[in-house]
Amino acid sequence: MRAWVFGWALLLGLGSVFAEQVKSTNQAKAEVWTGWVSWVMDGDTVLVVRPGQKEPVKLRLDAVDAPETCQPGGSAARDAMIALALRKPVQVQSLGHDSYGRDIGRLSVDGVDVGAQMVRSGMAWAYRFRTGRGPYAALQRQAQKEKRGVFAGHEAPMSPALFRKFNGSCHAS
Numbered sequence: 001m002r003a004w005v006f007g008w009a010l011l012l013g014l015g016s017v018f019a020e021q022v023k024s025t026n027q028a029k030a031e032v033w034t035g036w037v038s039w040v041m042d043g044d045t046v047l048v049v050r051p052g053q054k055e056p057v058k059l060r061l062d063a064v065d066a067p068e069t070c071q072p073g074g075s076a077a078r079d080a081m082i083a084l085a086l087r088k089p090v091q092v093q094s095l096g097h098d099s100y101g102r103d104i105g106r107l108s109v110d111g112v113d114v115g116a117q118m119v120r121s122g123m124a125w126a127y128r129f130r131t132g133r134g135p136y137a138a139l140q141r142q143a144q145k146e147k148r149g150v151f152a153g154h155e156a157p158m159s160p161a162l163f164r165k166f167n168g169s170c171h172a173s
Contacts, residue, residue, distance in 0.1 A: 030105075031094040037085040037107075042069050043077025043124055044115075045102065046085060048092060060102040062095055063134035064115040065160045066124040070170035073123070073150035073157060080123040080149075084114050122149020125159055 038056050039047040043066025047056035066081070067073040085107065093106040107114040118124035119136040122143035128134030143151055150157045 036089050040081045043081050058102045061115045062104050064124040065127040068170045071163045077123040122151045
């Protein structure tokens with residue numbers, strides 16, 4: 001019974017937490033641009049500086065959800081993103097904006113999809129707005145099966161969406 005209730009809570013949390021996430025990303029044509037990562041906020045959000053610009057663009061990776069920084073695994077996810085992208089030249093496929101004003105997009109370093117790598121290493125969950133399943137779902141299943149990253153413990157980790165539902169964001173004031 002307890003597992004059933006937890007499962008329903010998980011499903012409801014995934015659907016409602018991202019309800020305001022992406023605005024018209026499917027309608028907008030993807031823009032591709034280059035830059036370099038000047039700061040890593042957490043395991044799925046970075047600041048990218050475009051050539052010739054001084055102000056960075058806040059980029060939220062599409063199709064992934066990393067643990068909150070105050071959540072177990074959050075610091076490790078941020079460290080993994082730092083190792084993958086900080087101060088490196090990147091290519092961004094911008095897919096639109098979310099309700100927080102962040103760009104939503106795919107990030108590549110030397111041709112490697114950073115979101116896919118975060119999920120592959122077990123440092124983020126595969127997630128797609130509205131559907132809950134994203135293009136990295138198979139990578140997540142493999143990371144879980146091989147007990148990589150946040151999936152390495154004996155107990156199943158709490159998804160970031162469910163964590164936010166019960167605890168709020170680490171950055172909430």
